[in-house]
Amino acid sequence: MTDCIGLVxxxxxxxxxxxxxxxxxxxxxxxxxxxxIGGPALQASGMQIWHPMDMLSVFGYVDALKNLPRIYAIFxxxxxxxxxxxxxxxxxxxAPDFNLRLEHNLKKRGIPTVHFVSPSIWAxxxxxxxxxxxxxxxxxxxxxxxxEIYEREGIPAxxxxxxxxxxxxxxxxxxxxxxxxxxxxDATVIAILPGSRRSEIExxxxxxxxxxxxLQQRAxxxxxxxxxxxxxRKAQFEQMAAxxxxxxxxxxxxxxxxxxxxxxxxxxACNMALVxxxxxxxxxxxxxxxxxxxxxxxxxxxxxxAWKSGQSKPNLPWVGLPNVxxxxxxxxxxxxxxxxxxxxxxxxxxxxEDAGRRHEIEQQFVRLHQTLRCDTATRxxxxxxxxxxxxx
Numbered sequence: 001m002t003d004c005i006g007l008v009x010x011x012x013x014x015x016x017x018x019x020x021x022x023x024x025x026x027x028x029x030x031x032x033x034x035x036x037i038g039g040p041a042l043q044a045s046g047m048q049i050w051h052p053m054d055m056l057s058v059f060g061y062v063d064a065l066k067n068l069p070r071i072y073a074i075f076x077x078x079x080x081x082x083x084x085x086x087x088x089x090x091x092x093x094x095a096p097d098f099n100l101r102l103e104h105n106l107k108k109r110g111i112p113t114v115h116f117v118s119p120s121i122w123a124x125x126x127x128x129x130x131x132x133x134x135x136x137x138x139x140x141x142x143x144x145x146x147x148e149i150y151e152r153e154g155i156p157a158x159x160x161x162x163x164x165x166x167x168x169x170x171x172x173x174x175x176x177x178x179x180x181x182x183x184x185x186d187a188t189v190i191a192i193l194p195g196s197r198r199s200e201i202e203x204x205x206x207x208x209x210x211x212x213x214x215l216q217q218r219a220x221x222x223x224x225x226x227x228x229x230x231x232x233r234k235a236q237f238e239q240m241a242a243x244x245x246x247x248x249x250x251x252x253x254x255x256x257x258x259x260x261x262x263x264x265x266x267x268x269a270c271n272m273a274l275v276x277x278x279x280x281x282x283x284x285x286x287x288x289x290x291x292x293x294x295x296x297x298x299x300x301x302x303x304x305x306a307w308k309s310g311q312s313k314p315n316l317p318w319v320g321l322p323n324v325x326x327x328x329x330x331x332x333x334x335x336x337x338x339x340x341x342x343x344x345x346x347x348x349x350x351x352x353e354d355a356g357r358r359h360e361i362e363q364q365f366v367r368l369h370q371t372l373r374c375d376t377a378t379r380x381x382x383x384x385x386x387x388x389x390x391x392x
Contacts, residue, residue, distance in 0.1 A: 004033040006087040007047065010056040010095030015039035017163040017377065018093045022047060024381030036078060050078060056098060079105055086111050088388045093117065104135035110392040114384050116140040122149060123316055129153050138387050140380050143325060144371060158383040161374025168286040170369060177268035189223045191270035193263060193280050196229040201236055203296045204276050209244040210341035211274065215348060216246060223248040225269055227262030230254060272351055274344060277319050285322040286369050290361045292332045292347045293320035294339045330364050
Protein backbone atom coordinates (compact mmCIF):
# COMPACT_ATOMS: atom_id res chain seq x y z
CA MET A 1 0.00 0.00 0.00
CA THR A 2 1.24 3.49 -0.83
CA ASP A 3 0.79 6.34 1.65
CA CYS A 4 -2.03 7.97 -0.27
CA ILE A 5 -5.77 8.17 -0.64
CA GLY A 6 -7.97 8.12 -3.72
CA LEU A 7 -10.74 10.69 -3.86
CA VAL A 8 -13.58 11.57 -6.22
CA UNK A 9 -15.73 14.67 -5.72
CA UNK A 10 -18.12 15.30 -8.57
CA UNK A 11 -19.67 18.70 -7.81
CA UNK A 12 -18.77 22.07 -6.20
CA UNK A 13 -20.34 21.37 -2.80
CA UNK A 14 -18.48 18.07 -2.57
CA UNK A 15 -15.24 19.73 -3.66
CA UNK A 16 -15.46 22.27 -0.84
CA UNK A 17 -16.19 19.85 2.00
CA UNK A 18 -13.72 17.27 0.67
CA UNK A 19 -11.01 19.95 0.68
CA UNK A 20 -11.73 20.68 4.35
CA UNK A 21 -11.64 16.96 5.16
CA UNK A 22 -8.35 16.52 3.29
CA UNK A 23 -6.82 19.45 5.18
CA UNK A 24 -7.83 17.84 8.48
CA UNK A 25 -6.35 14.50 7.45
CA UNK A 26 -3.06 16.12 6.44
CA UNK A 27 -2.78 17.71 9.87
CA UNK A 28 -2.78 14.20 11.33
CA UNK A 29 -0.66 12.67 8.56
CA UNK A 30 1.42 15.40 6.87
CA UNK A 31 2.95 12.95 4.40
CA UNK A 32 -0.47 12.01 3.00
CA UNK A 33 -0.95 12.35 -0.78
CA UNK A 34 -4.40 12.52 -2.37
CA UNK A 35 -5.20 12.00 -6.04
CA UNK A 36 -8.25 11.58 -8.22
CA ILE A 37 -11.12 13.77 -9.42
CA GLY A 38 -11.89 17.13 -7.87
CA GLY A 39 -12.24 20.86 -8.32
CA PRO A 40 -10.38 24.05 -7.41
CA ALA A 41 -10.80 23.67 -3.64
CA LEU A 42 -9.24 20.20 -3.61
CA GLN A 43 -6.49 21.33 -5.95
CA ALA A 44 -5.72 24.24 -3.61
CA SER A 45 -5.55 21.70 -0.76
CA GLY A 46 -2.73 19.88 -2.56
CA MET A 47 -4.64 17.08 -4.27
CA GLN A 48 -3.29 15.71 -7.54
CA ILE A 49 -6.13 16.28 -10.01
CA TRP A 50 -6.19 13.55 -12.63
CA HIS A 51 -9.46 14.79 -14.09
CA PRO A 52 -11.36 18.00 -13.22
CA MET A 53 -14.74 17.40 -11.63
CA ASP A 54 -16.42 19.42 -14.41
CA MET A 55 -15.87 16.41 -16.64
CA LEU A 56 -18.44 14.49 -14.56
CA SER A 57 -21.02 17.29 -14.53
CA VAL A 58 -24.24 16.36 -16.29
CA PHE A 59 -27.75 17.79 -16.02
CA GLY A 60 -30.59 15.38 -16.52
CA TYR A 61 -30.89 12.01 -18.21
CA VAL A 62 -30.41 13.24 -21.79
CA ASP A 63 -27.15 15.00 -20.92
CA ALA A 64 -25.97 11.91 -19.04
CA LEU A 65 -26.54 9.68 -22.07
CA LYS A 66 -24.74 12.11 -24.39
CA ASN A 67 -21.67 12.21 -22.13
CA LEU A 68 -21.62 8.54 -21.19
CA PRO A 69 -18.57 7.62 -23.35
CA ARG A 70 -16.49 10.41 -21.81
CA ILE A 71 -17.52 9.54 -18.25
CA TYR A 72 -16.88 5.84 -18.84
CA ALA A 73 -13.38 6.60 -20.13
CA ILE A 74 -12.62 8.62 -17.00
CA PHE A 75 -14.02 5.81 -14.84
CA UNK A 76 -11.76 3.22 -16.48
CA UNK A 77 -8.73 5.48 -16.21
CA UNK A 78 -8.98 6.20 -12.47
CA UNK A 79 -9.87 2.58 -11.71
CA UNK A 80 -6.82 1.35 -13.63
CA UNK A 81 -4.54 3.74 -11.76
CA UNK A 82 -5.82 2.78 -8.31
CA UNK A 83 -5.75 -0.94 -9.01
CA UNK A 84 -2.17 -0.62 -10.19
CA UNK A 85 -1.15 1.47 -7.16
CA UNK A 86 -3.70 0.80 -4.40
CA UNK A 87 -4.37 3.71 -2.02
CA UNK A 88 -4.79 3.19 1.72
CA UNK A 89 -8.42 4.20 1.33
CA UNK A 90 -10.74 5.44 -1.38
CA UNK A 91 -13.20 8.24 -0.55
CA UNK A 92 -16.17 8.88 -2.83
CA UNK A 93 -18.00 12.14 -2.15
CA UNK A 94 -21.62 12.00 -3.32
CA ALA A 95 -21.93 11.22 -7.11
CA PRO A 96 -23.38 7.76 -6.26
CA ASP A 97 -23.83 6.49 -9.82
CA PHE A 98 -20.11 6.94 -10.48
CA ASN A 99 -18.65 6.35 -7.03
CA LEU A 100 -20.58 3.28 -5.91
CA ARG A 101 -19.56 1.39 -9.05
CA LEU A 102 -15.95 2.42 -8.52
CA GLU A 103 -16.08 1.57 -4.81
CA HIS A 104 -17.50 -1.88 -5.55
CA ASN A 105 -14.61 -2.72 -7.87
CA LEU A 106 -11.95 -1.30 -5.55
CA LYS A 107 -13.34 -3.00 -2.46
CA LYS A 108 -13.27 -6.36 -4.23
CA ARG A 109 -9.51 -5.86 -4.64
CA GLY A 110 -9.03 -5.21 -0.93
CA ILE A 111 -9.06 -1.40 -0.95
CA PRO A 112 -11.14 0.08 1.92
CA THR A 113 -13.84 2.42 0.64
CA VAL A 114 -15.59 5.32 2.34
CA HIS A 115 -18.67 6.95 0.86
CA PHE A 116 -19.51 10.46 2.01
CA VAL A 117 -23.20 11.49 1.69
CA SER A 118 -25.66 8.64 1.64
CA PRO A 119 -27.94 8.30 -1.39
CA SER A 120 -31.53 9.11 -0.40
CA ILE A 121 -32.51 5.46 -0.04
CA TRP A 122 -35.02 6.54 2.61
CA ALA A 123 -37.03 8.26 -0.14
CA UNK A 124 -36.32 6.38 -3.36
CA UNK A 125 -35.20 2.80 -4.17
CA UNK A 126 -34.38 1.44 -0.74
CA UNK A 127 -33.15 -1.75 -2.41
CA UNK A 128 -29.93 0.13 -3.26
CA UNK A 129 -28.85 -0.71 0.29
CA UNK A 130 -27.67 -4.13 -0.98
CA UNK A 131 -25.43 -2.48 -3.59
CA UNK A 132 -24.10 -0.11 -0.94
CA UNK A 133 -23.27 -3.05 1.36
CA UNK A 134 -21.20 -4.63 -1.41
CA UNK A 135 -19.40 -1.39 -2.33
CA UNK A 136 -18.86 0.57 0.88
CA UNK A 137 -16.59 -0.27 3.80
CA UNK A 138 -17.81 2.75 5.78
CA UNK A 139 -20.59 5.28 5.16
CA UNK A 140 -20.48 8.88 6.38
CA UNK A 141 -24.02 10.22 6.80
CA UNK A 142 -25.26 13.80 7.08
CA UNK A 143 -28.51 13.19 8.95
CA UNK A 144 -29.08 11.42 12.29
CA UNK A 145 -31.90 9.17 11.07
CA UNK A 146 -29.65 7.77 8.31
CA UNK A 147 -27.32 6.30 10.94
CA GLU A 148 -30.16 4.15 12.23
CA ILE A 149 -30.76 2.75 8.74
CA TYR A 150 -27.13 1.68 8.25
CA GLU A 151 -26.81 0.24 11.74
CA ARG A 152 -29.95 -1.82 11.14
CA GLU A 153 -28.51 -3.08 7.84
CA GLY A 154 -25.15 -3.97 9.37
CA ILE A 155 -23.16 -1.41 7.39
CA PRO A 156 -20.52 0.54 9.39
CA ALA A 157 -21.45 4.23 9.44
CA UNK A 158 -20.63 7.49 11.21
CA UNK A 159 -22.89 10.49 11.63
CA UNK A 160 -20.83 13.59 10.76
CA UNK A 161 -23.50 16.30 10.61
CA UNK A 162 -24.09 18.62 7.67
CA UNK A 163 -21.36 20.97 6.42
CA UNK A 164 -23.90 23.73 5.71
CA UNK A 165 -24.79 23.83 9.40
CA UNK A 166 -21.17 24.73 10.19
CA UNK A 167 -21.06 27.50 7.59
CA UNK A 168 -24.36 29.25 8.32
CA UNK A 169 -24.52 31.27 11.55
CA UNK A 170 -26.95 30.22 14.25
CA UNK A 171 -28.24 33.81 14.22
CA UNK A 172 -28.03 35.20 10.66
CA UNK A 173 -27.82 38.99 10.45
CA UNK A 174 -30.95 40.06 8.59
CA UNK A 175 -30.42 43.80 8.97
CA UNK A 176 -26.82 43.80 7.72
CA UNK A 177 -27.82 41.80 4.65
CA UNK A 178 -30.71 44.15 3.92
CA UNK A 179 -28.41 47.13 4.22
CA UNK A 180 -26.02 45.56 1.70
CA UNK A 181 -28.91 44.92 -0.70
CA UNK A 182 -30.44 48.36 -0.20
CA UNK A 183 -33.67 46.99 1.31
CA UNK A 184 -35.72 48.86 3.90
CA UNK A 185 -34.95 47.26 7.31
CA ASP A 186 -38.64 47.42 8.26
CA ALA A 187 -40.07 46.01 5.01
CA THR A 188 -41.72 42.60 4.68
CA VAL A 189 -39.53 40.60 2.31
CA ILE A 190 -40.33 37.32 0.60
CA ALA A 191 -37.53 35.35 -1.05
CA ILE A 192 -38.53 33.48 -4.19
CA LEU A 193 -36.23 30.58 -5.07
CA PRO A 194 -37.39 28.79 -8.23
CA GLY A 195 -34.21 26.72 -8.50
CA SER A 196 -30.80 26.79 -10.16
CA ARG A 197 -31.40 24.68 -13.26
CA ARG A 198 -32.96 25.86 -16.50
CA SER A 199 -35.75 23.28 -16.30
CA GLU A 200 -36.64 24.23 -12.72
CA ILE A 201 -36.79 27.92 -13.53
CA GLU A 202 -38.93 27.21 -16.59
CA UNK A 203 -41.46 25.18 -14.60
CA UNK A 204 -41.51 27.00 -11.26
CA UNK A 205 -41.15 30.69 -12.18
CA UNK A 206 -44.63 31.22 -13.66
CA UNK A 207 -46.30 29.67 -10.62
CA UNK A 208 -44.13 31.52 -8.11
CA UNK A 209 -44.51 34.92 -9.76
CA UNK A 210 -48.27 34.48 -10.23
CA UNK A 211 -48.43 33.73 -6.49
CA UNK A 212 -46.36 36.86 -5.83
CA UNK A 213 -48.84 38.94 -7.84
CA UNK A 214 -51.67 37.69 -5.63
CA LEU A 215 -49.70 38.50 -2.50
CA GLN A 216 -48.90 41.97 -3.83
CA GLN A 217 -52.61 42.63 -4.28
CA ARG A 218 -53.13 41.88 -0.58
CA ALA A 219 -50.04 43.78 0.62
CA UNK A 220 -48.72 46.26 -1.99
CA UNK A 221 -45.61 47.03 0.08
CA UNK A 222 -44.19 43.51 -0.13
CA UNK A 223 -40.67 43.20 -1.52
CA UNK A 224 -39.69 40.09 -3.47
CA UNK A 225 -36.02 39.05 -3.71
CA UNK A 226 -35.02 36.42 -6.25
CA UNK A 227 -31.51 34.90 -6.31
CA UNK A 228 -30.01 33.49 -9.50
CA UNK A 229 -26.99 31.23 -9.68
CA UNK A 230 -25.43 32.92 -12.74
CA UNK A 231 -26.03 35.44 -15.53
CA UNK A 232 -27.60 32.89 -17.88
CA ARG A 233 -30.23 31.86 -15.33
CA LYS A 234 -30.81 35.52 -14.40
CA ALA A 235 -31.49 36.42 -18.04
CA GLN A 236 -33.86 33.45 -18.35
CA PHE A 237 -35.75 34.50 -15.24
CA GLU A 238 -35.97 38.19 -16.16
CA GLN A 239 -37.37 37.31 -19.58
CA MET A 240 -40.16 35.34 -17.89
CA ALA A 241 -40.68 37.97 -15.17
CA ALA A 242 -41.45 40.60 -17.82
CA UNK A 243 -44.87 38.94 -18.21
CA UNK A 244 -45.82 39.72 -14.59
CA UNK A 245 -46.63 42.99 -12.86
CA UNK A 246 -44.54 43.14 -9.71
CA UNK A 247 -43.62 46.57 -8.41
CA UNK A 248 -40.97 45.52 -5.89
CA UNK A 249 -38.96 42.71 -7.48
CA UNK A 250 -35.20 42.56 -6.93
CA UNK A 251 -33.14 39.94 -8.78
CA UNK A 252 -29.65 39.25 -7.42
CA UNK A 253 -26.94 37.13 -9.00
CA UNK A 254 -24.20 35.03 -7.40
CA UNK A 255 -20.92 36.90 -7.79
CA UNK A 256 -17.32 35.90 -7.15
CA UNK A 257 -16.86 39.19 -5.28
CA UNK A 258 -19.50 38.24 -2.70
CA UNK A 259 -18.74 36.05 0.32
CA UNK A 260 -22.16 34.37 0.13
CA UNK A 261 -24.08 32.97 -2.87
CA UNK A 262 -27.10 34.98 -3.95
CA UNK A 263 -29.47 32.41 -2.44
CA UNK A 264 -27.96 32.87 1.03
CA UNK A 265 -28.24 36.65 0.80
CA UNK A 266 -31.89 36.35 -0.20
CA UNK A 267 -32.58 33.96 2.69
CA UNK A 268 -30.79 36.15 5.19
CA ALA A 269 -32.73 39.24 4.08
CA CYS A 270 -36.22 37.75 3.92
CA ASN A 271 -39.02 37.18 6.42
CA MET A 272 -40.38 34.14 4.55
CA ALA A 273 -39.58 32.20 1.42
CA LEU A 274 -41.18 30.30 -1.45
CA VAL A 275 -38.71 27.53 -2.29
CA UNK A 276 -38.34 24.80 -4.87
CA UNK A 277 -37.69 21.48 -3.11
CA UNK A 278 -34.01 20.60 -2.85
CA UNK A 279 -30.97 21.61 -0.81
CA UNK A 280 -32.27 25.19 -0.75
CA UNK A 281 -35.01 24.12 1.66
CA UNK A 282 -32.40 22.94 4.17
CA UNK A 283 -30.42 26.15 3.71
CA UNK A 284 -33.57 28.17 4.31
CA UNK A 285 -34.23 26.22 7.51
CA UNK A 286 -30.67 26.90 8.69
CA UNK A 287 -31.37 30.61 8.15
CA UNK A 288 -34.47 30.09 10.38
CA UNK A 289 -36.88 31.35 7.72
CA UNK A 290 -40.46 30.01 7.51
CA UNK A 291 -41.15 28.77 4.00
CA UNK A 292 -43.54 27.11 1.61
CA UNK A 293 -41.95 24.24 -0.33
CA UNK A 294 -43.06 23.38 -3.84
CA UNK A 295 -42.03 21.25 -6.78
CA UNK A 296 -43.41 20.41 -10.20
CA UNK A 297 -42.11 17.78 -12.61
CA UNK A 298 -42.98 17.70 -16.28
CA UNK A 299 -44.99 14.62 -17.36
CA UNK A 300 -41.96 13.38 -19.29
CA UNK A 301 -39.66 13.68 -16.24
CA UNK A 302 -42.25 11.99 -14.01
CA UNK A 303 -42.34 9.01 -16.36
CA UNK A 304 -38.54 8.76 -16.41
CA UNK A 305 -38.28 8.94 -12.61
CA ALA A 306 -41.02 6.35 -12.16
CA TRP A 307 -39.28 4.07 -14.68
CA LYS A 308 -35.85 4.46 -13.09
CA SER A 309 -37.00 4.12 -9.48
CA GLY A 310 -39.99 1.81 -9.88
CA GLN A 311 -41.93 4.27 -7.68
CA SER A 312 -44.58 6.85 -8.45
CA LYS A 313 -43.80 8.77 -5.24
CA PRO A 314 -41.25 8.79 -2.39
CA ASN A 315 -41.38 6.30 0.48
CA LEU A 316 -41.90 9.14 2.95
CA PRO A 317 -44.90 11.47 3.27
CA TRP A 318 -42.54 14.48 3.12
CA VAL A 319 -40.41 15.83 0.30
CA GLY A 320 -38.72 18.92 1.77
CA LEU A 321 -35.62 18.22 3.89
CA PRO A 322 -36.78 20.33 6.86
CA ASN A 323 -39.93 18.20 7.09
CA VAL A 324 -38.05 14.93 6.49
CA UNK A 325 -35.60 15.75 9.29
CA UNK A 326 -38.40 16.83 11.62
CA UNK A 327 -40.57 13.84 10.64
CA UNK A 328 -43.58 16.17 10.41
CA UNK A 329 -45.07 18.89 8.22
CA UNK A 330 -43.30 21.78 9.94
CA UNK A 331 -43.79 23.88 6.80
CA UNK A 332 -46.33 23.46 3.97
CA UNK A 333 -45.53 21.41 0.87
CA UNK A 334 -47.45 22.03 -2.34
CA UNK A 335 -46.45 19.64 -5.11
CA UNK A 336 -47.53 18.93 -8.67
CA UNK A 337 -51.26 19.71 -9.17
CA UNK A 338 -51.50 21.33 -5.72
CA UNK A 339 -48.84 23.87 -6.67
CA UNK A 340 -51.26 26.45 -8.05
CA UNK A 341 -50.54 30.18 -7.70
CA UNK A 342 -53.63 30.57 -5.51
CA UNK A 343 -52.58 27.74 -3.16
CA UNK A 344 -49.01 29.01 -2.94
CA UNK A 345 -50.15 32.55 -2.17
CA UNK A 346 -52.64 31.35 0.44
CA UNK A 347 -50.04 29.18 2.17
CA UNK A 348 -47.55 32.05 2.42
CA UNK A 349 -50.23 34.49 3.55
CA UNK A 350 -51.36 32.03 6.20
CA UNK A 351 -47.82 31.87 7.57
CA UNK A 352 -47.53 35.64 7.61
CA GLU A 353 -50.79 36.13 9.48
CA ASP A 354 -49.92 33.53 12.14
CA ALA A 355 -47.02 35.00 14.13
CA GLY A 356 -47.22 32.19 16.68
CA ARG A 357 -46.76 29.53 14.03
CA ARG A 358 -43.84 31.40 12.51
CA HIS A 359 -42.17 31.53 15.92
CA GLU A 360 -42.67 27.77 16.39
CA ILE A 361 -41.16 27.09 12.96
CA GLU A 362 -38.15 29.28 13.73
CA GLN A 363 -37.56 27.52 17.06
CA GLN A 364 -37.81 24.12 15.37
CA PHE A 365 -35.21 25.26 12.85
CA VAL A 366 -32.90 26.40 15.66
CA ARG A 367 -33.05 22.90 17.17
CA LEU A 368 -32.48 21.37 13.74
CA HIS A 369 -29.44 23.56 13.18
CA GLN A 370 -27.94 22.61 16.55
CA THR A 371 -28.41 18.91 15.75
CA LEU A 372 -26.69 19.17 12.36
CA ARG A 373 -23.83 21.41 13.52
CA CYS A 374 -21.11 18.90 14.40
CA ASP A 375 -17.86 20.21 12.83
CA THR A 376 -18.44 17.92 9.87
CA ALA A 377 -14.96 18.24 8.38
CA THR A 378 -13.25 17.13 11.60
CA ARG A 379 -15.64 14.23 12.22
CA UNK A 380 -15.31 13.02 8.65
CA UNK A 381 -11.51 13.24 8.59
CA UNK A 382 -11.27 11.31 11.88
CA UNK A 383 -13.59 8.59 10.61
CA UNK A 384 -11.60 8.18 7.38
CA UNK A 385 -8.31 8.01 9.28
CA UNK A 386 -9.76 5.25 11.46
CA UNK A 387 -10.70 3.27 8.34
CA UNK A 388 -7.16 3.72 7.05
CA UNK A 389 -5.69 2.48 10.32
CA UNK A 390 -7.88 -0.64 10.30
CA UNK A 391 -6.80 -1.49 6.77
CA UNK A 392 -8.57 -3.94 4.42
